[in-house]
Amino acid sequence: xxxxxxxxxxxxxxxxxxxxxxxxKIMRAxxxxxxxxxxxxxxxxxxEYTSVLLGKxxxxxDKQIFHFTxxxxxxxxxxxxxxxxxxxxxxxxxxxxxxxxxxxxxxxxWRGENPQKGRYREFIQCDFDIVGADNAESDFEILSLxxxxxxxxxxxxxxxxxxxxxxxNAFLEFNGIKEHSVEILRTVDKLRKIGKxxxxxxxxxxxxxxxxxERICEYIERPENETFEEGIKRLxxxxxxxxxxxxxxxxxxxxxxxxxxxxxxxxxxxxxRGLDYYTGIVYETFLTDCPQIxxxxxxxxxxxxxxxxxxxxxxxxxxxxxxxxxxxxxxxxKSPLLADSSSADIVILHRPGEEKNAMKVARELREKGIKxxxxxxxxxxxxxxxxxxxxxxIRYALSFKEDGSYSLKNLETREITNTTSVSDxxxxxxx
Amino acid sequence: xxxxxxxxxxxxxxxxxxxxxxxxKIMRAxxxxxxxxxxxxxxxxxxEYTSVLLGKxxxxxDKQIFHFTxxxxxxxxxxxxxxxxxxxxxxxxxxxxxxxxxxxxxxxxWRGENPQKGRYREFIQCDFDIVGADNAESDFEILSLxxxxxxxxxxxxxxxxxxxxxxxNAFLEFNGIKEHSVEILRTVDKLRKIGKxxxxxxxxxxxxxxxxxERICEYIERPENETFEEGIKRLxxxxxxxxxxxxxxxxxxxxxxxxxxxxxxxxxxxxxRGLDYYTGIVYETFLTDCPQIxxxxxxxxxxxxxxxxxxxxxxxxxxxxxxxxxxxxxxxxKSPLLADSSSADIVILHRPGEEKNAMKVARELREKGIKxxxxxxxxxxxxxxxxxxxxxxIRYALSFKEDGSYSLKNLETREITNTTSVSDxxxxxxx
Numbered sequence: 001x002x003x004x005x006x007x008x009x010x011x012x013x014x015x016x017x018x019x020x021x022x023x024x025k026i027m028r029a030x031x032x033x034x035x036x037x038x039x040x041x042x043x044x045x046x047x048e049y050t051s052v053l054l055g056k057x058x059x060x061x062d063k064q065i066f067h068f069t070x071x072x073x074x075x076x077x078x079x080x081x082x083x084x085x086x087x088x089x090x091x092x093x094x095x096x097x098x099x100x101x102x103x104x105x106x107x108x109x110w111r112g113e114n115p116q117k118g119r120y121r122e123f124i125q126c127d128f129d130i131v132g133a134d135n136a137e138s139d140f141e142i143l144s145l146x147x148x149x150x151x152x153x154x155x156x157x158x159x160x161x162x163x164x165x166x167x168x169n170a171f172l173e174f175n176g177i178k179e180h181s182v183e184i185l186r187t188v189d190k191l192r193k194i195g196k197x198x199x200x201x202x203x204x205x206x207x208x209x210x211x212x213x214e215r216i217c218e219y220i221e222r223p224e225n226e227t228f229e230e231g232i233k234r235l236x237x238x239x240x241x242x243x244x245x246x247x248x249x250x251x252x253x254x255x256x257x258x259x260x261x262x263x264x265x266x267x268x269x270x271x272x273r274g275l276d277y278y279t280g281i282v283y284e285t286f287l288t289d290c291p292q293i294x295x296x297x298x299x300x301x302x303x304x305x306x307x308x309x310x311x312x313x314x315x316x317x318x319x320x321x322x323x324x325x326x327x328x329x330x331x332x333x334k335s336p337l338l339a340d341s342s343s344a345d346i347v348i349l350h351r352p353g354e355e356k357n358a359m360k361v362a363r364e365l366r367e368k369g370i371k372x373x374x375x376x377x378x379x380x381x382x383x384x385x386x387x388x389x390x391x392x393x394i395r396y397a398l399s400f401k402e403d404g405s406y407s408l409k410n411l412e413t414r415e416i417t418n419t420t421s422v423s424d425x426x427x428x429x430x431x
Numbered sequence: 432x433x434x435x436x437x438x439x440x441x442x443x444x445x446x447x448x449x450x451x452x453x454x455x456k457i458m459r460a461x462x463x464x465x466x467x468x469x470x471x472x473x474x475x476x477x478x479e480y481t482s483v484l485l486g487k488x489x490x491x492x493d494k495q496i497f498h499f500t501x502x503x504x505x506x507x508x509x510x511x512x513x514x515x516x517x518x519x520x521x522x523x524x525x526x527x528x529x530x531x532x533x534x535x536x537x538x539x540x541w542r543g544e545n546p547q548k549g550r551y552r553e554f555i556q557c558d559f560d561i562v563g564a565d566n567a568e569s570d571f572e573i574l575s576l577x578x579x580x581x582x583x584x585x586x587x588x589x590x591x592x593x594x595x596x597x598x599x600n601a602f603l604e605f606n607g608i609k610e611h612s613v614e615i616l617r618t619v620d621k622l623r624k625i626g627k628x629x630x631x632x633x634x635x636x637x638x639x640x641x642x643x644x645e646r647i648c649e650y651i652e653r654p655e656n657e658t659f660e661e662g663i664k665r666l667x668x669x670x671x672x673x674x675x676x677x678x679x680x681x682x683x684x685x686x687x688x689x690x691x692x693x694x695x696x697x698x699x700x701x702x703x704r705g706l707d708y709y710t711g712i713v714y715e716t717f718l719t720d721c722p723q724i725x726x727x728x729x730x731x732x733x734x735x736x737x738x739x740x741x742x743x744x745x746x747x748x749x750x751x752x753x754x755x756x757x758x759x760x761x762x763x764x765k766s767p768l769l770a771d772s773s774s775a776d777i778v779i780l781h782r783p784g785e786e787k788n789a790m791k792v793a794r795e796l797r798e799k800g801i802k803x804x805x806x807x808x809x810x811x812x813x814x815x816x817x818x819x820x821x822x823x824x825i826r827y828a829l830s831f832k833e834d835g836s837y838s839l840k841n842l843e844t845r846e847i848t849n850t851t852s853v854s855d856x857x858x859x860x861x862x
Contacts (some may be wrong), residue, residue, distance in 0.1 A: 047497070258787045371469060375531075400433075
């Protein structure tokens with residue numbers, strides 16, 4: 001029989017232990033952060049009705065979505081983000097949830113887009129949201145959780161770029177160009193990609209006025225070293241004075257200052273976030289030492305997310321971490337969090353006939369909280385056994401001496417200790 | 432605009448926090464166990480080539496599989512278990528893996544089968560395997576890990592029913608009925624479901640001999656209180672004497688005894704596991720106080736798993752926990768592991784204007800490792816705030832007194848403590 005080639009689909013990939021160990025570690029660390037803020041996990045199906053995920057039409061199904069007709073004749077699709085399923089979830093379970101509802105959701109999504117460098121058709125999203133409160137305190141709580149998370153991730157410098165969609169709308173209205181807001185937002189969103197000149201050109205076309213195009217640029221360009229407070233004042237002036245949005249921004253910033261965590265936040269009016277559903281603050285996160293990777297965490301306030309599914313008013317604010325992108329950055333920045341990707345603290349090497357001793361000391365060490373790998377083909381040569389330890393990035397190897405004592409080898413320093421005590425081994429490893 | 436009904440597909444379901452919190456807890460506890468044995472995590476794509484998952488034919492695609500043609504014209508399918516992708520993974524990455532390779536994989540799989548009570552079209556599998564060693568030590572290591580896991584899960588009594596496929600084959604050969612082994616295995620596997628009489632009837636038909644059918648039953652029926660050693664002797668006698676398989680069983684049992692963990696293992700020759708790919712030991716796990724739920728962890732040795740994809744000889748032994756079934760059992764048995772499904776240790780209630788104080792004390796408590804939820808709509812009435820705490824199963828509520836001190840309420844005992852110290856609050860909660 002001829003063999004089947006063990007290939008995966010274009011845009012998909014296996015996760016080997018050296019990738020999966022750090023990924024799991026980061027996911028766990030993020031979950032611990034979310035939980036310390038009282039956020040709870042949920043999950044939703046990978047597969048849903050296409051009409052539920054894409055809206056009523058369904059006719060012109062997006063090419064970027066994996067969708068098909070199932071064996072029961074239903075039109076189904078694999079989820080392409082965690083936001084739409086969350087909106088559907090809220091509408092379905094609203095009555096059973098205690099509001100404000102703080103949830104996180106870390107899981108896979110699928111998109112059919114053409115794979116590019118660093119872009120895959122299957123990837124993990126990590127979303128956290130607060131639903132059921134429209135106030136500065138909730139906006140602050142999401143920003144505070146983001147700050148705690150990035151502090152925990154040990155990525156070096158990071159900056160949260162914050163803007164307010166409502167303030168930008170007030171500015172557009174004050175300048176009589178509100179009707180073009182969607183196109184303007186989309187153009188402004190491209191500033192980082194296409195540069196100022198191209199943006200002005202496009203905006204001139206949209207607003208039919210070079211002066212207005214320049215005024216928009218004046219709005220979105222943050223003067224270097226402008227403080228958050230100065231920024232609010234400047235934007236208020238451009239938008240015709242204080243308004244609901246600028247007051248909200250001030251309140252949020254007051255909370256950040258009061259808690260002593262305003263250091264990493266700047267007001268950056270060029271942040272607009274292309275997506276239509278944002279209605280309040282919006283933000284993106286950039287890593288000082290890894291700017292080329294782009295925003296690693298972004299989101300904002302939306303006050304009508306579940307309106308496709310329910311008449312219940314469910315205002316929310318949330319954020320999403322691009323886990324693959326974040327992992328790439330952590331690797332590049334050599335985050336101490338990823339320093340140890342070993343499969344175990346120690347490997348027990350032994351000769352045939354020593355199985356029982358090996359298993360006994362493994363058990364004793366495991367009971368003391370040590371991660372112990374027993375090498376399970378003792379007939380192999382010593383070189384193969386040490387190669388195994390190296391490939392699994394294990395730091396210590398234990399073997400048995402003829403007098404029954406243990407020989408503990410530090411595989412980095414090659415230092416060898418002889419001992420008869422399991423506690424001794426534990427304290428060596430813990431060092 | 433009319434609303435879209437927020438429904439999920441038949442056989443699929445949302446996981447609400449009260450389900451997802453315990454699920455995550457159990458998954459984490461199992462991962463900790465796997466890691467303490469030096470097992471490493473991997474992941475594979477949810478979507479693969481249909482021909483890779485189902486074998487070359489592809490023509491008669493299984494109805495139980497979600498499969499379709501993607502936008503690029505490829506025949507693709509959602510994985511229906513974690514075993515086939517693991518075999519494909521091994522063939523693809525064999526050269527980069529250190530053997531013996533010990534991996535675990537906890538993730539979703541999808542099947543189109545008709546949903547029954549407790550059966551879903553999307554569910555989580557939890558597999559752990561050792562590949563690259565064919566010896567008693569590896570068989571033992573999997574059994575030992577199973578034993579440690581069930582001890583950790585605090586499910587009360589549990590028994591691992593172990594048999595050996597090779598010993599059964601030797602018995603069939605000795606009795607001249609080897610040619611019918613597949614049908615015989617399938618029939619024996621139904622013993623628990625259809626009862627002894629029906630099994631004898633079917634076996635008589637298969638072997639064309641009532642005497643042989645009865646001899647098979649003699650083999651598979653374990654006399655009450657038969658010890659593991661007695662069982663091996665009895666089966667050896669029925670199979671024409673000692674053989675490779677019975678020697679292996681003896682070695683495995685010796686290791687279990689030497690490690691003092693033989694208590695939960697019985698030799699039960701009625702366990703055959705229907706699947707063709709098993710070649711050595713096979714096992715199932717039953718919970719003493721929850722027998723109706725069936726086996727919650729099963730597996731065995733397979734020595735040709737990846738042979739569809741590679742000529743490399745990759746013997747393995749592994750096990751799979753049915754996570755949903757296990758969770759149902761843990762719930763029914765009121766495992767202490769699931770006792771706490773609260774979203775946080777404490778909720779901070781406060782009035783409008785006290786936001787900064789609330790956030791400050793939340794931060795201090797979080798820094799001390801306490802999970803803190805701040806109630807984010809302070810304008811709501813006290814009753815709603817306490818309802819929120821109850822719905823989230825939170826045990827403590829903190830509020831502010833006019834003199835600036837804290838009022839800490841135990842929501843179970845309704846006891847109230849007044850304090851000015853955050854450390855005080857921590858030690859109260861830790862009690």
